[in-house]
Amino acid sequence: MKRTHNATDISSQNVGQEVVLNGWVNTRRDHGGLIFIDLRDRSGIIQIVFSPDVNEESFHLAEQVRGEYVVAAKGKVSLRPEETENPNLLTGKVEIYVEEMEVLNRAKTPPFYIEDNIDVDENLRLKYRYLDLRRPEMRKNLELRHRVVKVMRDYLDEKAFIEVETPILTRSTPEGARDYLVPSRVHPGEFFALPQSPQQYKQLLMVAGMEKYFQIARCFRDEDLRADRQPEFTQLDMEMSFVDEEDIFQLIEEMMLRIFKEGLEQDISIPFPRISYEDAMKKYGNDRPDLRFGLEIVDLTELLRDVEFKVFSGAIKSGGVVRAINARGCGSFARREIDKLGEMAVEYGAKGMAWIVVGENELKSPIIKFLTEEEVEQILNALEAKPGDLLIFGADSAETVARVLGNLRMELARRLNLLEKESLNFVWVLGFPLLEYDEEAKRYVADHHMFTSPCLEDIELLDTDPGGVKARAYDLVLNGVEVGGGSIRIHRRDWQEKIFGLLGLTVEEAQEKFGHMLEAFEYGAPPHGGIAFGIDRLLMIMSQRQSIRDLIAFPKTQSASCPMMETPSEVSMRQLRELSLKIRDK
RNA sequence: GGAGCUGUGGUGUAGCGGUUAACAUGCCGGCCUGUCACGCCGGAGAUCGAGGGUUCGAAUCCCUUCAGCUUCGCCA
Numbered sequence: 001m002k003r004t005h006n007a008t009d010i011s012s013q014n015v016g017q018e019v020v021l022n023g024w025v026n027t028r029r030d031h032g033g034l035i036f037i038d039l040r041d042r043s044g045i046i047q048i049v050f051s052p053d054v055n056e057e058s059f060h061l062a063e064q065v066r067g068e069y070v071v072a073a074k075g076k077v078s079l080r081p082e083e084t085e086n087p088n089l090l091t092g093k094v095e096i097y098v099e100e101m102e103v104l105n106r107a108k109t110p111p112f113y114i115e116d117n118i119d120v121d122e123n124l125r126l127k128y129r130y131l132d133l134r135r136p137e138m139r140k141n142l143e144l145r146h147r148v149v150k151v152m153r154d155y156l157d158e159k160a161f162i163e164v165e166t167p168i169l170t171r172s173t174p175e176g177a178r179d180y181l182v183p184s185r186v187h188p189g190e191f192f193a194l195p196q197s198p199q200q201y202k203q204l205l206m207v208a209g210m211e212k213y214f215q216i217a218r219c220f221r222d223e224d225l226r227a228d229r230q231p232e233f234t235q236l237d238m239e240m241s242f243v244d245e246e247d248i249f250q251l252i253e254e255m256m257l258r259i260f261k262e263g264l265e266q267d268i269s270i271p272f273p274r275i276s277y278e279d280a281m282k283k284y285g286n287d288r289p290d291l292r293f294g295l296e297i298v299d300l301t302e303l304l305r306d307v308e309f310k311v312f313s314g315a316i317k318s319g320g321v322v323r324a325i326n327a328r329g330c331g332s333f334a335r336r337e338i339d340k341l342g343e344m345a346v347e348y349g350a351k352g353m354a355w356i357v358v359g360e361n362e363l364k365s366p367i368i369k370f371l372t373e374e375e376v377e378q379i380l381n382a383l384e385a386k387p388g389d390l391l392i393f394g395a396d397s398a399e400t401v402a403r404v405l406g407n408l409r410m411e412l413a414r415r416l417n418l419l420e421k422e423s424l425n426f427v428w429v430l431g432f433p434l435l436e437y438d439e440e441a442k443r444y445v446a447d448h449h450m451f452t453s454p455c456l457e458d459i460e461l462l463d464t465d466p467g468g469v470k471a472r473a474y475d476l477v478l479n480g481v482e483v484g485g486g487s488i489r490i491h492r493r494d495w496q497e498k499i500f501g502l503l504g505l506t507v508e509e510a511q512e513k514f515g516h517m518l519e520a521f522e523y524g525a526p527p528h529g530g531i532a533f534g535i536d537r538l539l540m541i542m543s544q545r546q547s548i549r550d551l552i553a554f555p556k557t558q559s560a561s562c563p564m565m566e567t568p569s570e571v572s573m574r575q576l577r578e579l580s581l582k583i584r585d586k
Numbered sequence: 587g588g589a590g591c592u593g594u595g596g597u598g599u600a601g602c603g604g605u606u607a608a609c610a611u612g613c614c615g616g617c618c619u620g621u622c623a624c625g626c627c628g629g630a631g632a633u634c635g636a637g638g639g640u641u642c643g644a645a646u647c648c649c650u651u652c653a654g655c656u657u658c659g660c661c662a
Binding site for chain 1: 589592593596597598599611612613617618619620621622623624625653654655656657658659660661662
């Protein structure tokens, strides 16, 4: 019995028609003389009815059927009797009286309910992922993913982009994340690396004259996992020749508009606001600011430069800063809650956390006794403090204060319920530093990656103050999540060599590891730039999920394993021998 | 590598030094012709993640370990 309709294709339009449905038994309600089954297929649910008056044989078969049995059912579509319509079902006005049923396969009782909003150990869901994915919300996530990726392809196709696949077996490169390695059988002792991103290939495609490239690219990074980080994830990777930042912003904003319109039927407003890296760090303590709420960080360094209180003035004298957040309305926090915030501050690297509770007529604080009345007054003014507010201070290096207050700001937002899931707040972050000084390695490392072009006006600084050079890099941030990032690249050999030098690569090392890039730049490399989007993360926000695992059909657990396939796994001695590998004793 | 939370019938929880290990749901059997989380009656189902220790006695306290989740480091 082959299906003629999907469950939700059927409506009152089909009354009287004979149809065949294929699907799974969602639930069964046996009334003795009458049996109802909610039949589920990919489209949704419809009620089918078994009565001995209609067909004795299928009625008795329905008595045997259990949840998740796979069945085919043939019967006539009827309007439901009055008062028995179910407004919760798309097909709630109709039902099908089954004249013939076939059990296509039986099923064991599943280890968890096949329904939305279940509260089950995630390990179990992952072990039986094929059952987990039967749940409507998971199916919808994968459907959304399909739609969004299709919009991306359609949109970029319209814009004359060419989709090109690049190798999965590629070369290990220094810097960046830890590589996943694949041993070469043909070349004993040598390894491929799985790509962390198709960065070099896409630039070489620009040299090849593709002009506009994109790829739905799988990327691999062997680092510890998080709710929004998997060892393999998918990027929309793009690169264009003869463009500047504005071309890219415009292209992407229009694409996002389409993605949200066609993916969620939601209108977003473009262009997106922009913020400098510097402002983001100062006001939000973070290079991916969540602008869905205020609680901005206020700099008090100048104000407090000469105060007696050593925690403040001392931090400033040794080159640091003092900044504060006015947690509006948090003056009612119990001492314990404030102390908890202080503990968090310490976890994030602070030495402590000063605070002031602003009351109606008085201030409560362990620190005001170290400040003059006038200084306190100035602080309150700077923070626009009102009775009922809680003021939180950070005094340390600019970097530490930003990290501490940035994280406390997020924590306060969670406590005050300011993180509205439905609201969408895009922002471009611009003006990242090109290089960062790595204290441990005693050298500069690329903040974005080593092919990022410096801002032209900073070129001179490369020789005198490399740390002060800005990059032509940009991130797209959505609700505090970095969903995309890219840059205008270097396309000249001499500049690229200069950056390699600053990163501590010798001429020989640069030649050995990136000779192909340097050489390619000598054959008429066009100016180019691009961007890449974390598709999993974008979808996570679109579907209002807490983890990208819910948007990936078969994700890994936090320990980078798969309970269903039981990966990774050991391999045979023979395989190891072929690869010239030996497992070292632990 | 560090920190936190969790682990008890299939599932979700309760129990926190002496219980016949409780409840809900699911499962199995019976009854039921308008349910849609159907209802009613009955039943089965747990060596309390694993190992060790303390104790007359451990699901409960301690140590170790495993797994999951969150997070710091890490993630150009």
